[in-house]
């Protein structure tokens with residue numbers, strides 16, 4: 307199997323040795339028929355607006371943003387200087403998204419909002435023109451308690467789904483892989499979420515979540531590998547970032563290209579964001595995915611053209627990494643196929659570099675994020691621009707604000 311894969315795709319050779327690689331997409335920019343359109347993003351954005359009064363009411367920390375769950379885009383001049391990057395460097399701080407402190411607060415929360423809206427409407431309890439803050443009232447919580455939500459997760463998705471589902475009153479089970487951090491399990495249990503742990507990997511946790519939902523017609527399974535709702539929830543970031551770029555006076559064109567670096571696990575979050583950015587901003591914004599050398603499922607799937615029909619274990623890799631959320635052996639088929647023409651490339655990075663970037667970021671910008679969120683910095687090394695070109699680099703910080711202080715200190719001092 308390994309030899310046949312390497313013959314078909316030479317890049318799999320160094321990948322099988324845990325070496326860092328860069329894969330440039332030969333189909334980037336070709337015409338393609340996509341399963342989603344701008345209309346789908348608009349629809350998701352409208353739904354988030356309808357829910358804003360509810361979110362504002364139950365999560366007061368979203369009050370300043372009027373109940374929208376959004377993160378700042380901030381320029382990082384000191385980090386840029388320290389890294390010696392040409393052009394401008396910005397950080398998209400999803401690490402500090404309200405409610406669950408990671409990029410999963412986009413797709414994960416969106417999917418549960420849509421589920422709550424669907425069941426409430428099916429029972430004649432809600433109309434689109436109403437004030438959705440009424441969903442926080444007792445009769446709704448009682449109604450929602452008849453429904454169940456289930457999800458398999460390495461950590462951050464479970465955190466988002468668990469927190470928002472428990473807030474509605476749904477019965478929620480998070481199937482977690484053994485490598486998930488203890489504090490995430492503790493926090494979920496505190497909120498009344500049932501957490502089931504599996505000694506084996508993430509794939510097993512997802513399979514159990516799916517099985518649980520199949521047995522119960524009132525149970526909604528959040529399918530990290532195939533969910534269109536998750537994907538479109540992430541895609542709304544395209545419209546939100548466009549607005550932030552406009553506010554900074556930044557427009558993407560031939561001589562001012564924008565490069566966006568996104569840490570990738572199963573591919574849904576970076577895939578959805580990329581779909582949103584390409585749809586809303588166009589040909590001069592270029593997205594690149596970052597993966598750990600131990601778990602490069604998307605790089606392998608894209609480079610071989612096999613998408614979710616191949617996994618990193620097929621080339622002898624162990625899928626073990628300290629980057630939470632990125633320890634995934636098999637990519638999402640949905641994300642892979644949508645990325646076929648939209649993604650500029652993928653690269654892999656060694657775990658120890660994530661800690662160096664984490665430290666540098668803390669020292670230069672006083673910003674603390676989790677190791678996986680630092681995978682994007684390495685991408686700036688892979689982009690070559692001509693002399694007349696003034697690039698803007700955006701590193702997507704995918705998580706970190708909820709990491710307990712002691713753990714963050716351990717990350718910082720990690721040898």
Ligand SMILES: *Cc1c(COP(=O)(O)O)cnc(C)c1O
Pocket residue numbers: 408409410462463569570571572573574575576630631632676678679704705706
């Ligand atoms: C989930 C996650 C990602 C990647 O998202 P996928 O949809 O799994 O590709 C990246 N960084 C962090 C911190 C995450 O939690």
